Amino acid sequence: MPLPAKAFQRWLHGVAPDASVADVARASGVKRTTLAQQLVRGKVAEATVVAISRAFNMNPVAALGSFEPYWDLGKPPIPPTLQELVSQIATADLLHAIIARTEPDAGTGNGTGTDKGTAPPGLGPPPHATSVKNWVDAIDDGELRHRVSAATGVAPQNYSAQLTANRLAPELAVATSRAAGVGLASGLVAAGLVTEAEAGWPPDARQAALDGMTDGELTALAGERLQALGKALRRQEHDQRQTETIWENLG
Amino acid sequence: MIEILQWTTLIASGAATLSRIPNLVRRKNRSIFYALALLTLAILLSIDGPYLAVDALLGGANVANLLLRFIIFGAIFFLALRIAVGFGDSRGIQLIRGRTGMLALGIISAVLVVCFVLMDTSGSSAGLVDVAAKNQQNALLVEYYGAAGRAYPAYVCLAILPGMLRAIRNPLPALLRMSAALLAVGSIAIPLSLLFPLVPPGLGFLRFTVNYTAILCFVVGLALIWVASARAGRKHRPLAAKRR
Structure with a gap:
């Protein structure tokens, strides 16, 4: 749920007492018309607060924590679990890791230096193409979706639809964290609202989690990801074919 | 009011037919053009003035009405078949083109002709009201x-209909789902016309509304x-667009 404009104005006054709406818009990169509209409607998007707090060198998570619906974001962060960290590594990066591990000279370090490109490239920053779903799957104990739905009043099918579309409203992301008892900002990372550093994840935590996986674990996880990806692609292709049949015959 | 609906439908259908001419020239899905042309002709014949004029040419014995019925049969056959093929509804195709469909068409046509022959049909009258x-x-x-005509x-x-209802729920592009919904409304409205004899005479306008809404x-x-x-063609096939 977006933040009430009154609370936002109060917060903005505390952050930048002398800045006009135009100043704030220019500094944060939020379009002036967008900001004005959100203020008029009385509902300010969380992304607006995140952009503005970044512009004024504040931590966005802490900034969100100063609003009532997100009060608990201000508390000291719970570190992410290994599963959460791994869930935020893109499938392609997992595959790179597998290839790097199975290279014949893997484990011998940087060897001769002639084999450029075999060293695993750095991990892409979250979010990746299936971040949201992978994150929820990583923290789901089997009942999580029901608890989130009960706590927020969002119908399970709407919640699932967001996960499938790799979207997650900030309010739902935090509600999911609460229901799972994990770090509250993790969902915001998976949803792409804040960076892992802003959420208080240690740098290289994901790389460390990846390195800590055994070959078996890594391969099984990548396999799961590929299987899900294959299913999604096949469904897409099927829909595409169906659309083309319609155009061929009726277009 | 009814007149407005009739002429609107005629204009919409005529415009749709004309818009198919480029594809007709390109030999792309020509049966849609023919079906729409037949449909336009059918709508024209269902309006009083044109009906009387055409029937006068055909001898003034309401042969135009019989013609109208068969034009509708032809138009709906080709159109529905195309739609079923397009939406990949193999059961629908089977029901229309298969033995059941042909049997239905044959029996209904026979009933239609027999009734017409047994009638004293002299005196042109749209909708056979005077007859x-x-x-x-x-x-x-x-x-x-x-009843046979409907x-x-x-x-x-x-x-x-089942194929259309399935298409609405499919993850197709929004425009295609919208058109599937419209086609579904049409496919529900036309069978409703079988209930016309039960409509009280005072609500006669309902018949027209249902008929023309369905066609629209x-x-x-x-x-x-x-x-x-056309939109997707511009987006996904820039090469094909350039060649033209």
Whole structure:
């Protein structure tokens, strides 16, 4: 749920007492018309607060924590679990890791230096193409979706639809964290609202989690990801074919 | 009010037919053009003035009405078949083109012709209103004749309806789902016309509303598919567009 404009104005006054709406818009990169509209409607998007707090060198998570619906974001962060960290590594990066591990000279370090490109490239920053779903799957104990739905009043099918579309409203992301008892900002990372550093994840935590996986674990996880990806692609292709049949015959 | 609806439908259907001319020249899905042309002709014949003019040419014995019925059968057959093929509804195709469909078409056509022959049809009259008013027997025959004329379109529409309802729920592009919804409304409205004899005379306008709304739904639904296809063509096939 977006933040009430009154609370936002109060917060903005505390952050930048002398800045006009135009100043704030220019500094944060939020379009002036967008900001004005959100203020008029009385509902300010969380992304607006995140952009503005970044512009004024504040931590966005802490900034969100100063609003009532997100009060608990201000508390000291719970570190992410290994599963959460791994869930935020893109499938392609997992595959790179597998290839790097199975290279014949893997484990011998940087060897001769002639084999450029075999060293695993750095991990892409979250979010990746299936971040949201992978994150929820990583923290789901089997009942999580029901608890989130009960706590927020969002119908399970709407919640699932967001996960499938790799979207997650900030309010739902935090509600999911609460229901799972994990770090509250993790969902915001998976949803792409804040960076892992802003959420208080240690740098290289994901790389460390990846390195800590055994070959078996890594391969099984990548396999799961590929299987899900294959299913999604096949469904897409099927829909595409169906659309083309319609155009061929009726277009 | 009814006149406005009639002429609107005629104009919409005529415009849809004209918009198919480029594809006709390109030899792309020509049967849609022919079906729409037949449909436009049918709508024209269902309006008083044009009906009387055409029937005068055909001898003034309401042969134009019989012609109208078969034009509708032809238009709905080709159109529904295309729609079923397009939406990949193999059961619908089977029901329309298979033995059941042909049997339905044959029996209904036979009933139609027999009723027409048994009637005293002299005196042009759109909707055979004056013919029915002649005597008891004619009134009964006109009733059967009308029912037979509505039965085949109803059968075909029921055949494609499940496919349309499925398409609405599919993750297709929004425009295609919208057109599937319109086609579904049309396919529900036409079978409803079988209930016309139960409509009290005071609510006669309902018949026209249902009929022409159904046709409008079909025409607009099909037009939406062309809009969607033209849009996607620009987006996904820049090469094909350049070649033209």
